[in-house]
Amino acid sequence: MSDPATYTKNTRNGAKRYSVAMVAACPFPTNRGSAASIREMSDTLSQMGHTVHIVTYPTGQEDIVVRHAKVHRTAPFRPETNAKVGPSPDKFLRDFALLRLLCRVIQRERIDIIHAHNYEGALIGVMAKWITGRPLLYNAVNLMSDELAGYGFIRPVWLAQWIGRALDWLIPIFPDHITAVSPELKQWFVDR
Numbered sequence: 001m002s003d004p005a006t007y008t009k010n011t012r013n014g015a016k017r018y019s020v021a022m023v024a025a026c027p028f029p030t031n032r033g034s035a036a037s038i039r040e041m042s043d044t045l046s047q048m049g050h051t052v053h054i055v056t057y058p059t060g061q062e063d064i065v066v067r068h069a070k071v072h073r074t075a076p077f078r079p080e081t082n083a084k085v086g087p088s089p090d091k092f093l094r095d096f097a098l099l100r101l102l103c104r105v106i107q108r109e110r111i112d113i114i115h116a117h118n119y120e121g122a123l124i125g126v127m128a129k130w131i132t133g134r135p136l137l138y139n140a141v142n143l144m145s146d147e148l149a150g151y152g153f154i155r156p157v158w159l160a161q162w163i164g165r166a167l168d169w170l171i172p173i174f175p176d177h178i179t180a181v182s183p184e185l186k187q188w189f190v191d192r
Contacts, residue, residue: 017049018112021105023128024056025098025120027080028071029064034117034141041115041139042069053109055102057094072105074098086151091120099124106132113137116175119144119167126174138175140185143168 022042028035042052046068054066058073059080074097102124105111111132116125117139129136144164154160172178172189180186 015049017051019051019110020045020053020113020115021102021109021111021134022052022054022069023098023102023114023116023121023125024054025095025118025124026057027059027061028054028056029060029066031061031064035060037139037141038117039064039066039069043067051109053105053111055098055105057098072101074101087148087153095120095124099127102128103131106134115139117141119171122171122175126171129174135176136174138171138178140172140178140180140189143185143188144171 022038024035024038026033026035026038029039030036038054042054046052052069054069054071056071056073058075058078060077061081062077062079074094102114106114106128111134114125114128114132114134114136116122116136118141122136122138122140125136125138128134144167145161146164148154148164148167149157149160151160154163169192172192178189180189
């Protein structure tokens with residue numbers, strides 16, 4: 001993580017304080033799904049004394065306030081009310097820009113921990129971990145084997161299912177820690 005001098009500097013009342021980069025590979029902020037969860041987590045972590053940086057796409061809802069975290073965007077903000085979910089050709093470019101920005105934020109802000117959300121965030125977080133050497137916490141909300149074929153982006157369906165199972169096997173190998181949003185998902189990770 002960081003050297004002991006950083007911990008001493010960031011300690012208040014005996015509790016360690018960390019600088020966290022949350023990877024939000026989604027429109028942010030919004031009042032639904034992962035974006036809402038990321039906003040709530042960032043507020044809680046900030047109130048606990050940690051410094052939170054949210055690294056995200058340029059889109060989101062303009063009427064939602066992010067109270068404590070600093071938001072870093074891959075391009076200037078533009079409102080988006082009808083965001084598409086799932087993979088798409090333009091998302092690959094957005095994700096590459098997100099990885100580049102994340103690595104810059106990690107270096108510039110002296111980030112201690114990468115906190116990646118969902119599969120796209122995890123993929124970006126894994127690459128940033130390799131590049132920067134920072135530990136990675138993966139916040140898992142689903143299995144790709146359950147979801148990828150439903151987007152209709154990869155055809156035939158059996159190929160999407162195979163890729164989903166491969167991602168389910170591969171992604172959990174690299175994070176230093178994983179949190180799961182349900183007991184069933186936690187058990188799936190524990191069993192493997």
